Amino acid sequence: MHDKKISTGLKGLDTVLKGGYPAASPTLLKGGPGTGKTVFSLGFTHAQLRQGGSAVIATCDESPERLVGYMDSFGMEGTEHLASGRLVILDFRPNLDETVVGEYDLSPILLRISHAIENSGAQILIIDSLQNLLLGLGVDKPRKEILELFDWIRDKGVTTLVTMSASLDDQQPSLLEEYAVDCVIHLSQNLDNQLMTRYLRVLKMRGSAHGSNSYPFSLTRRGVSLLPITATHLDGTMELERISTGIPRIDSMLGGEGYYKGASLMISGRSGSGKTILASSLLNQVLQQGEKAIYVSFEESQSDLKRNLQSVGIDLTNHLESGQLLIHSGRAIEMGLEDHLITIIDLVETESPRLLVLDPVSALMDMGSSRMVKMLMIRFISHIKTVGTTLVLTELLPDASADYSDLAISSLVDTWFRLRQVESNGELNRLIYVVKSRGSKTSNQVKEFTIGENGILLEDPYIGEGEVVVGSARVTRIKQEQEAMDRKRYELDQIEQALSTLQTAYESKQKVLGAEYESEKSELMRKITELKRQAGQTIDQRDAMRELRD
Amino acid sequence: MPKQIVRLYVLGYTPIAQRAIENLKLLCEQPEFNAIYDTEVINLLDQPSLAEEEKILATPVLIKKLPEPMRRIIGDLSDRERVLVGLDIFTRDSNER
Numbered sequence: 001m002h003d004k005k006i007s008t009g010l011k012g013l014d015t016v017l018k019g020g021y022p023a024a025s026p027t028l029l030k031g032g033p034g035t036g037k038t039v040f041s042l043g044f045t046h047a048q049l050r051q052g053g054s055a056v057i058a059t060c061d062e063s064p065e066r067l068v069g070y071m072d073s074f075g076m077e078g079t080e081h082l083a084s085g086r087l088v089i090l091d092f093r094p095n096l097d098e099t100v101v102g103e104y105d106l107s108p109i110l111l112r113i114s115h116a117i118e119n120s121g122a123q124i125l126i127i128d129s130l131q132n133l134l135l136g137l138g139v140d141k142p143r144k145e146i147l148e149l150f151d152w153i154r155d156k157g158v159t160t161l162v163t164m165s166a167s168l169d170d171q172q173p174s175l176l177e178e179y180a181v182d183c184v185i186h187l188s189q190n191l192d193n194q195l196m197t198r199y200l201r202v203l204k205m206r207g208s209a210h211g212s213n214s215y216p217f218s219l220t221r222r223g224v225s226l227l228p229i230t231a232t233h234l235d236g237t238m239e240l241e242r243i244s245t246g247i248p249r250i251d252s253m254l255g256g257e258g259y260y261k262g263a264s265l266m267i268s269g270r271s272g273s274g275k276t277i278l279a280s281s282l283l284n285q286v287l288q289q290g291e292k293a294i295y296v297s298f299e300e301s302q303s304d305l306k307r308n309l310q311s312v313g314i315d316l317t318n319h320l321e322s323g324q325l326l327i328h329s330g331r332a333i334e335m336g337l338e339d340h341l342i343t344i345i346d347l348v349e350t351e352s353p354r355l356l357v358l359d360p361v362s363a364l365m366d367m368g369s370s371r372m373v374k375m376l377m378i379r380f381i382s383h384i385k386t387v388g389t390t391l392v393l394t395e396l397l398p399d400a401s402a403d404y405s406d407l408a409i410s411s412l413v414d415t416w417f418r419l420r421q422v423e424s425n426g427e428l429n430r431l432i433y434v435v436k437s438r439g440s441k442t443s444n445q446v447k448e449f450t451i452g453e454n455g456i457l458l459e460d461p462y463i464g465e466g467e468v469v470v471g472s473a474r475v476t477r478i479k480q481e482q483e484a485m486d487r488k489r490y491e492l493d494q495i496e497q498a499l500s501t502l503q504t505a506y507e508s509k510q511k512v513l514g515a516e517y518e519s520e521k522s523e524l525m526r527k528i529t530e531l532k533r534q535a536g537q538t539i540d541q542r543d544a545m546r547e548l549r550d
Numbered sequence: 551m552p553k554q555i556v557r558l559y560v561l562g563y564t565p566i567a568q569r570a571i572e573n574l575k576l577l578c579e580q581p582e583f584n585a586i587y588d589t590e591v592i593n594l595l596d597q598p599s600l601a602e603e604e605k606i607l608a609t610p611v612l613i614k615k616l617p618e619p620m621r622r623i624i625g626d627l628s629d630r631e632r633v634l635v636g637l638d639i640f641t642r643d644s645n646e647r
Contacts (some may be wrong), residue, residue, distance in 0.1 A: 090602065091605050092605075092607060093605075094607065095605065095607075095622055097619065097620060097621060097622060098611075098622040098623070098624055099621070099622070099623045099624070099632065099635075099636035100623075100624045100625050101623050101624070101625040101626070101627050101628065101629050101632050101633055101636065102569075102570075102573075102625035102626035102627060102628035102629060103566050103569075103625055103626045103628070104566065104608045104609060104610060104611075104624045104625045104626065105561075105564070105566060105608065105609060106607065106608050107561045107562075107609060108561055108594060108601045108606045108607055108608060108609050109607055111561060111594060111595075111598055111601055112598070112601050112602055112606075115598040115599070115601070115602070116602070133607070
């Protein structure tokens with residue numbers, strides 16, 4: 001019987017309760033005024049109605065009209081459900097013009113509830129609140145009839161949510177908690193640093209495991225939101241797809257292709273180091289690929305941010321108009337950390353963006369004890385990861401700090417950029433380096449960047465003599481090096497020229513020599529021929545004379 | 551002037567309900583009451599929707615709608631004087647007189 005649960009209509013609460021409220025038995029929702037008991041019950045009602053079921057609400061403090069009004073304002077379609085007959089609201093508000101004379105019993109309560117449930121076929125029953133019902137009747141302890149009601153609920157197998165206000169002096173568990181119900185949920189509110197946060201705790205759950213911590217929750221436009229605890233298990237799916245940062249040189253610092261899809265990135269730096277601009281570059285890249293994104297700013301209003309980014313060549317106007325980009329601005333001090341995170345998670349769940357920027361996340365960090373903040377951030381970061389949204393956090397480092405990260409969350413992020421400003425030769429130069437990036441071959445180099453009309457531009461710093469030289473010093477060094485190189489090139493030219501001159505000289509001398517050889521040779525040949533001819537003539541004459549004498 | 555009707559709602563004839571009916575009968579013998587009111591006993595087990603209509607949380611309950619203002623008296627009506635005060639038949643002043 002107890003292993004069956006019915007969804008509470010609140011995702012986080014279902015996880016805490018390992019599935020939902022115990023089916024076919026009563027659950028007690030206990031909490032002080034303003035802790036949201038009514039909203040919890042309306043959320044449960046709505047979840048049931050949305051699935052096509054029916055519900056009976058016995059209201060003891062609010063009028064039925066107001067309950068329907070609440071549902072409508074939370075987007076739970078109260079009026080429509082009431083008209084369809086699947087939602088029945090019983091008015092159990094006590095009559096103030098009643099006099100009590102003598103003995104009486106409360107059996108009409110059971111009669112009315114059973115009558116309504118049998119007529120409507122409702123699967124769930126809400127009693128809000130039992131305390132008021134009893135107070136109105138001048139009863140201070142649960143009576144026999146109330147216990148009979150719970151027995152009846154169990155008999156009929158109606159899943160029931162009973163709310164009850166918790167009085168401050170009420171340390172002893174009441175008869176109800178000990179005997180009548182199977183599950184007790186305690187709601188409370190805490191004032192911390194002037195900011196109110198609501199908490200939920202499961203005190204008891206018969207025959208079932210349940211989360212036992214105190215979980216923060218928030219009342220939002222859509223009803224109740226509980227900070228999810230789902231993703232405290234490390235079972236996120238593996239993403240291999242990489243997304244470009246939009247700045248090729250930063251991509252190559254991350255091993256060539258950018259960051260992993262759905263990763264969490266942190267950008268740390270002092271004020272003015274370019275965190276917002278780097279974050280916006282990542283944002284703009286995602287927007288240009290036609291994906292959705294949300295920018296949560298705790299420092300700048302939407303129009304300020306838009307104008308400031310326009311000056312560095314990032315124009316968000318079209319993306320804002322098309323609804324592709326949502327800028328959510330708000331001061332950190334408006335509400336508690338839990339409420340902030342819950343609001344952001346709600347935004348992410350309605351919009352399901354590819355990228356979420358929190359600028360700066362450090363604004364949220366001084367909002368509670370560091371241990372609590374870290375715990376919440378772990379839940380938050382891992383939740384965003386399970387949704388598959390890339391999370392970009394910027395961290396403002398205090399000017400007085402030695403550039404150490406204050407946040408204990410750096411170990412939670414996948415990729416961590418550090419931006420620094422180095423003062424030298426009377427100027428501030430911007431540096432960027434990757435502290436870590438899980439699953440990529442990261443560059444160990446510190447790169448210099450400038451912010452210009454076209455956003456972030458990375459330069460190669462001059463590295464020599466064991467130190468990085470940046471800014472104008474870098475320019476000077478480069479110039480010096482250039483000159484030395486130019487000189488060498490000139491020298492080389494000179495030598496090459498000399499070599500070719502030598503060659504030419506050699507060749508021309510060779511020609512002259514060749515010509516001399518040729519002319520001398522032909523002179524000698526001519527002489528040989530002449531001499532041979534003269535010798536031939538002498539023989540001829542001698543022969544002729546011999547013939548004459550004969 | 552026609553008499554108004556006060557209704558006693560009970561849920562089954564339990565011992566408390568029976569006591570309330572007895573006490574109501576005794577009340578009807580009072581001339582102050584009898585002059586103005588007729589009475590009617592309704593068992594909600596026969597007409598459960600009336601419990602919803604009248605928003606009844608406890609029984610027995612005696613409901614007087616007219617003359618205004620509406621009055622509801624919960625219980626077995628064992629204290630006749632308090633019932634008459636509750637129905638505005640006796641005011642506290644006249645009671646003292």
